[in-house]
Amino acid sequence: MLTLGVVTDEHFGAEATFGGKLRKLTAEAPALAQAFADRMREEVRPDFVVNLGDCVEDESHDLDLERYLRCLAILRSAGRPLVNVAGNHDRIHLRDDELRHAWGRTDDHALHRSFDAHGFHVVVLATAEEKDVAVTLDEAQLRWLEADLREHAHSPVVVLMHHSAADQDLRDNRWFSRAPHLCLVQQRRPLRALLEAHGDVRLVLNGHLHWNHLAVIGGIPYLTLQSLIENVDDDAPGRPAAAHAVVELDEHGTGIRIAGSHPMQLQFPRGSAGSV
Numbered sequence: 001m002l003t004l005g006v007v008t009d010e011h012f013g014a015e016a017t018f019g020g021k022l023r024k025l026t027a028e029a030p031a032l033a034q035a036f037a038d039r040m041r042e043e044v045r046p047d048f049v050v051n052l053g054d055c056v057e058d059e060s061h062d063l064d065l066e067r068y069l070r071c072l073a074i075l076r077s078a079g080r081p082l083v084n085v086a087g088n089h090d091r092i093h094l095r096d097d098e099l100r101h102a103w104g105r106t107d108d109h110a111l112h113r114s115f116d117a118h119g120f121h122v123v124v125l126a127t128a129e130e131k132d133v134a135v136t137l138d139e140a141q142l143r144w145l146e147a148d149l150r151e152h153a154h155s156p157v158v159v160l161m162h163h164s165a166a167d168q169d170l171r172d173n174r175w176f177s178r179a180p181h182l183c184l185v186q187q188r189r190p191l192r193a194l195l196e197a198h199g200d201v202r203l204v205l206n207g208h209l210h211w212n213h214l215a216v217i218g219g220i221p222y223l224t225l226q227s228l229i230e231n232v233d234d235d236a237p238g239r240p241a242a243a244h245a246v247v248e249l250d251e252h253g254t255g256i257r258i259a260g261s262h263p264m265q266l267q268f269p270r271g272s273a274g275s276v
Contacts, residue, residue, distance in 0.1 A: 001250040002118040002158070005046040005078065007036050007243075008207025009227030011089070012067035013057030022236040023174060023210075025229045026057050032228050033074045036244050040078035044246055047118060049080045052207035052225065053087025053162035061093040065102075068094060072102055083122070086111045087162045087208065088129035112141055114148050120202075120249060121155040123148065127163040127185055135163045137187045142194065149198045157195075158249065159204040165191050166204070166215040166222035175210055183209050195220055202254050202268075203247065212243065212262055221268055223256065232261045 010033050016024040040049055055071035056064045068090065076082050084103045091099070096111055111126035123145065129135045149157065159165075165188040170176050176183040185191060195201045196218040204222045213224040226243035233239050243260035253269040 001248060002048075002120045003044070003046040003249075004048050004050050004158075004245075004247040005036075005040040005044050005080070006050040006052065006205060006225060006245040006247060007033070007075070007228055008052035008162075008225050009054040009087070009210060009229065010051075010071050011054055011057040011227070011229050012071045013063070014059050016057050018175065021234065022238055023231050024057065024227070025231050025238050025240045028240050029229050030070070030074060032240055032242055033071060034077070035242070036228065037074055037076075037078040039244075040080060046080055046246065049075055049078050049082050050160060050205070051075055051082060051084045052160065052205065053085040054089045054207065054227075055087070056089055056094075058089045058092040064090075064093045065098065068099075069102055083124065083160065085124055085160050085162050085207075086126050088127075088135075091128070110141070112144065114152075116152075116155070119156070119251075121152040121157045123157060123159045125159065125161040127161055129163070129182065132182070134181050134186050135184065137185050137191060142187065142190060145191075146194050149194060153198065155200070156249070157198060157201045159195065159201060161185075161204070161206045163208050164188070164206045164213075164222065164224055165195075166213075166217055166224070168209070168213055168215060168224070170209075173209060173211060192217060192220070202249055202270075203256075205245075205247070212258055212264055214264075214266060221254070221266075223266075225258065226260060226262060 114123045210227040210230045212226045215222045230241040231238035248255045256266040258264040
């Protein structure tokens with residue numbers, strides 16, 4: 001069995017409003033991240049803690065770096081190995097080599113990678129957002145993914161990324177109802193084709209959209225996890241979503257428990273992802 005404790009969009013940083021309303025409870029980020037880490041350490045004890053990106057609410061290079069390192073230090077207090085995904089806010093002021101160094105990687109390779117754990121092959125993708133233009137997954141990374149999946153053709157796969165590879169109905173999304181190009185990966189169809197061709201991709205996890213959402217496409221569940229610090233009220237003073245997930249995968253299927261203001265419980269028997 002592989003167990004993951006997952007959190008996303010912590011947004012350590014300055015107060016953030018959207019449309020004139022308080023939408024991100026950034027002031028509560030350290031305490032909420034610590035509560036998540038404490039639960040992972042004391043109760044869940046997952047094989048990995050997964051940070052799906054946007055540790056910071058970008059402000060400046062020095063402040064972002066300080067806050068990014070603080071966020072990771074709190075997540076590491078869970079006492080479990082930490083797997084990081086690069087978010088769009090993380091990459092505005094921080095260089096890729098600074099992110100890799102913060103993650104503890106000493107190589108000079110790209111932000112994407114893969115590794116094996118407990119009988120599963122875990123793929124970490126690095127999407128890129130050009131401000132107000134598009135979210136992309138470059139051709140070189142798609143070629144790498146195709147080769148990586150071919151090399152691990154007989155392993156069950158879990159994919160971690162920041163932006164979404166699933167088409168979603170965004171009409172009720174506070175942030176992206178008018179901007180699908182800033183949350184959905186432009187190359188999502190060829191990406192999904194690669195995942196479907198593998199034949200045993202158990203789950204694709206992402207953050208970024210600041211809501212919980214499940215789509216099953218081509219037999220693969222695509223789960224978007226709510227932001228840790230999203231304000232579930234309409235404006236100030238607000239209540240944080242405090243969202244995080246525990247994912248358990250084994251030879252029988254996948255179980256997902258989302259905690260926070262909008263809890264969800266999902267189960268997918270192996271080979272039956274279309275049945276929720």
